[in-house]
Amino acid sequence: MAGVWVIAEHRDGEFRKVTFEAASAAKKVAEEMGAEVTAVVLGKGLEAACADLGKYGVNKVLYAEDDAFEVYLVNAYAGALAGLISEGQPEVVLLPASMQGKELGGRLAAKLDTSIAVDCTKLAVEDGRLKATRPIYAGKVYADVLIKSSPQIASLRPNVFDADEVGGEAVVETVSVTPGEIKTKQIEVLKEAEGKIDLTEATIIVSGGRGMKDADNFSIIEALAAELGAAVGASRSAVDAGWRPHSDQVGQTGKVVTPNMYIACGISGAIQHLAGMGSSKLIVAINKDPDAPIHTKADYSCVADLFDVVPAMTEEVKKLD
Amino acid sequence: MNIVVCIKQVPDTETQIKIASDGKSIETDDIKWVMNPYDEFGVEEALVLQKEKGAEVTVVGAGPQRVTEALRTALAMGADKAVLIEDDDFYGADPITVAKVLAKAIEPLNPDIIFFGQRAVDDDSGVVGSAVAEFLDMPQLSVVTKVEVGDGTVQAHRPVEGATLVLESTLPCVITAQKGLNEPRYASLPGIMKAKKKPLEVISLADLGVERDDKLEIVALNPPPERAPGKQVEGETGQEIAINLVKLLREEAKVI
Numbered sequence: 284m285a286g287v288w289v290i291a292e293h294r295d296g297e298f299r300k301v302t303f304e305a306a307s308a309a310k311k312v313a314e315e316m317g318a319e320v321t322a323v324v325l326g327k328g329l330e331a332a333c334a335d336l337g338k339y340g341v342n343k344v345l346y347a348e349d350d351a352f353e354v355y356l357v358n359a360y361a362g363a364l365a366g367l368i369s370e371g372q373p374e375v376v377l378l379p380a381s382m383q384g385k386e387l388g389g390r391l392a393a394k395l396d397t398s399i400a401v402d403c404t405k406l407a408v409e410d411g412r413l414k415a416t417r418p419i420y421a422g423k424v425y426a427d428v429l430i431k432s433s434p435q436i437a438s439l440r441p442n443v444f445d446a447d448e449v450g451g452e453a454v455v456e457t458v459s460v461t462p463g464e465i466k467t468k469q470i471e472v473l474k475e476a477e478g479k480i481d482l483t484e485a486t487i488i489v490s491g492g493r494g495m496k497d498a499d500n501f502s503i504i505e506a507l508a509a510e511l512g513a514a515v516g517a518s519r520s521a522v523d524a525g526w527r528p529h530s531d532q533v534g535q536t537g538k539v540v541t542p543n544m545y546i547a548c549g550i551s552g553a554i555q556h557l558a559g560m561g562s563s564k565l566i567v568a569i570n571k572d573p574d575a576p577i578h579t580k581a582d583y584s585c586v587a588d589l590f591d592v593v594p595a596m597t598e599e600v601k602k603l604d
Numbered sequence: 605m606n607i608v609v610c611i612k613q614v615p616d617t618e619t620q621i622k623i624a625s626d627g628k629s630i631e632t633d634d635i636k637w638v639m640n641p642y643d644e645f646g647v648e649e650a651l652v653l654q655k656e657k658g659a660e661v662t663v664v665g666a667g668p669q670r671v672t673e674a675l676r677t678a679l680a681m682g683a684d685k686a687v688l689i690e691d692d693d694f695y696g697a698d699p700i701t702v703a704k705v706l707a708k709a710i711e712p713l714n715p716d717i718i719f720f721g722q723r724a725v726d727d728d729s730g731v732v733g734s735a736v737a738e739f740l741d742m743p744q745l746s747v748v749t750k751v752e753v754g755d756g757t758v759q760a761h762r763p764v765e766g767a768t769l770v771l772e773s774t775l776p777c778v779i780t781a782q783k784g785l786n787e788p789r790y791a792s793l794p795g796i797m798k799a800k801k802k803p804l805e806v807i808s809l810a811d812l813g814v815e816r817d818d819k820l821e822i823v824a825l826n827p828p829p830e831r832a833p834g835k836q837v838e839g840e841t842g843q844e845i846a847i848n849l850v851k852l853l854r855e856e857a858k859v860i
Binding site: 357358361381383385386387389390392393394397398399400401402414417418419420422424425426427429430431432466467468470471472473474475479480481483484487511529532535536539544555561562565566567578580581582583584585586587588590592595596598599600603 | 698730731733764769774821835850860
């Protein structure tokens with residue numbers, strides 16, 4: 284029977300939210316294919332946590348424990364997963380399009396002599412095969428793709444697929460598998476400032492552009508973001524001006540983001556920026572120029588000076604319970 | 605030391621992408637083609653190593669004849685030589701096929717490091733570097749913002765969600781470049797003149813003994829989903845607008 288597999292991702296001994304999103308998406312695909320969902324967990328000391336994946340629709344967990352799996356390294360993981368997949372012959376393999384999944388997916392597809400649909404935002408089943416939708420040109424166009432070989436591998440964009448708790452408990456089967464040859468080691472982990480949320484996984488993003496005028500003014504963006512539990516983003520011009528780090532850039536040559544709400548402050552809306560944030564679920568634009576292209580994309584347009592609106596907004600949000 | 609930089613030629617990011625009448629490809633008539641912006645970081649890093657370690661830098665691209673322009677740009681920046689795998693039907697190929705072809709072309713160059721941009725800004729796959737590493741049985745350092753080459757090893761900084769990993773690999777190794785790695789230089793006028801005389805070898809898929817066997821098929825391209833028209837938030841002052849906006853976000857959109 285065709286199986287749908289999910290590659291679980293974990294860090295610091297816990298499954299990441301993107302794993303639950305992928306499991307829920309796998310559940311829907313499996314239902315349409317008349318298949319079961321198997322999650323593959325490579326790790327160390329994670330056996331107890333594995334049964335919990337059942338909550339998200341996973342029927343069975345294949346758990347492989349090894350010192351080499353405690354920290355993700357692409358060679359170790361790809362070698363082990365390719366072995367398990369060759370043996371189990373799933374029809375579909377899903378993984379998160381996280382930093383890890385993007386690296387792992389390509390390697391796995393090459394190893395298994397198949398292909399991969401990267402960073403998908405929609406999955407469907409047609410004639411028993413997976414049809415994946417993925418934004419290309421940073422979202423200027425959406426491509427529907429098929430993979431003509433097995434397994435059909437797809438990685439899923441974070442924060443697009445809902446993690447649905449359907450209840451249940453998965454059967455955990457411990458398996459033994461040899462890690463791939465390790466040619467890379469992790470020397471150190473430099474943690475970001477406490478509580479900093481990554482743009483690709485943030486549910487709310489407050490972003491600033493050229494209209495911020497200088498680096499110091501980003502303090503009002505940070506204050507609003509802190510109240511909302513949001514991540515701070517920036518347009519390319521703000522990054523190129525040196526006001527924000529490269530890692531904050533949203534757009535075609537930065538991060539493509541899909542938060543529940545994107546608040547653009549002093550951003551005119553260059554085509555590359557609109558491409559990178561255009562699939563946000565809700566867009567708020569704050570820009571005093573009524574002709575700024577960002578207003579055409581916004582669900583809520585504020586034609587006003589951001590230096591008046593943003594601090595006042597922070598105060599209003601503080602008043603909410 | 606031999607360094608290879610793989611280059612893709614992509615539509616300039618200013619381009620309005622139009623879907624062609626076949627519904628599966630894009631209109632290419634009015635496109636300005638440029639070197640993929642992330643590949644520029646790979647070229648720059650290679651040129652730093654060319655100076656520091658006396659490395660020879662070869663740039664490799666695949667696609668129709670126009671790809672020569674992107675390769676010449678890299679030569680003008682300072683790369684030593686170029687290889688074009690010429691194929692008129694290569695744009696939009698399965699990235700795993702692309703990797704197979706590149707791996708075949710790169711292997712005889714005996715590289716210590718192969719640089720890629722972390723992804724191409726057209727198909728946004730970002731898998732070619734990973735797949736080439738697999739086909740050539742090399743380790744990889746993906747999406748990195750700092751590279752330090754030692755004796756037989758290379759260290760790199762890889763930002764991931766909420767942290768930056770410091771990784772070390774043995775050489776040879778595949779490295780994919782992220783923005784922040786360096787500031788790519790512009791080609792100088794003398795550089796552009798010199799580039800015209802640098803070797804640019806043109807080979808075909810047949811020369812490499814590779815046949816196209818794409819497994820990823822694009823069945824349709826569609827414009828992005830339409831967004832419902834938005835509304836202008838009312839208010840006489842910035843403060844009034846802020847108050848109304850927060851109210852709408854709370855009561856209508858229910859996002860806060």
